[in-house]
Amino acid sequence: MSNPSSAEARQERFDHGMETLVGVVGDGGRRVIDALADINPEFAHQIVAWGFGEIYSRPGLPPRDRQLVTLGMLTALGGCEPQLEVHINAALNVGLTPVEITETLLHAAAYCGFPKAINATLVAKKVFGERGLLPVANQ
Numbered sequence: 546m547s548n549p550s551s552a553e554a555r556q557e558r559f560d561h562g563m564e565t566l567v568g569v570v571g572d573g574g575r576r577v578i579d580a581l582a583d584i585n586p587e588f589a590h591q592i593v594a595w596g597f598g599e600i601y602s603r604p605g606l607p608p609r610d611r612q613l614v615t616l617g618m619l620t621a622l623g624g625c626e627p628q629l630e631v632h633i634n635a636a637l638n639v640g641l642t643p644v645e646i647t648e649t650l651l652h653a654a655a656y657c658g659f660p661k662a663i664n665a666t667l668v669a670k671k672v673f674g675e676r677g678l679l680p681v682a683n684q
Contacts, residue, residue, distance in 0.1 A: 559590055562598025569601070569608055570635045577631060612636040616649050620665040621657035629668040634676075643673050643681040 566574040574597075581589035601611060615632045619625040636646055646669055654662035673679050 555590075555594070558594040558598045561602065562593035562596065565602045566593055566597040569597075569612075569639055570631055571638055573631045573634050608639040609636070609641055612639055612641060613645075613649055616646065616665070617653050617656075620650060620653040620661055623657070623661040623664065626664060626668050629665055630672055633669050633672040637672070637676065637678075643669070643678050647681055 563575075563578075566578070578589045578593060581592070601608075606614070612632060612635055616629070616636060619629045619632060633646060637643075647666065650662050650665045650669060653665065670679065673681060
């Protein structure tokens with residue numbers, strides 16, 4: 546077997562990342578990449594090849610756990626509502642329940658504050674509404 550050229554290896558990483566991205570995030574991930582294509586195609590490539598092909602697909606954490614971490618971090622950062630929308634959908638795609646997601650956002654309030662957790666919860670409400678998952682049962 547010959548060593549792939551740099552261009553072939555780059556394309557293989559992108560293809561692997563796109564498979565992971567679409568498998569977890571679905572069409573929302575592809576829409577984000579497509580939205581970046583005419584302004585910064587290299588950034589779009591790196592999100593797919595590195596973010597999903599190298600990092601997200603590592604075997605150390607299952608996808609549902611990666612989504613829990615991602616939801617917590619995006620909530621703590623604040624101002625990431627578009628990314629939260631994508632990742633709340635992804636969390637549902639990988640098997641998290643609405644209760645687990647809202648519990649994650651409630652838990653985040655203790656560490657990053659009510660305003661950020663409220664904003665994240667309102668994004669979850671939008672996603673759940675679009676997916677016919679409201680109301681969420683109290684715990």
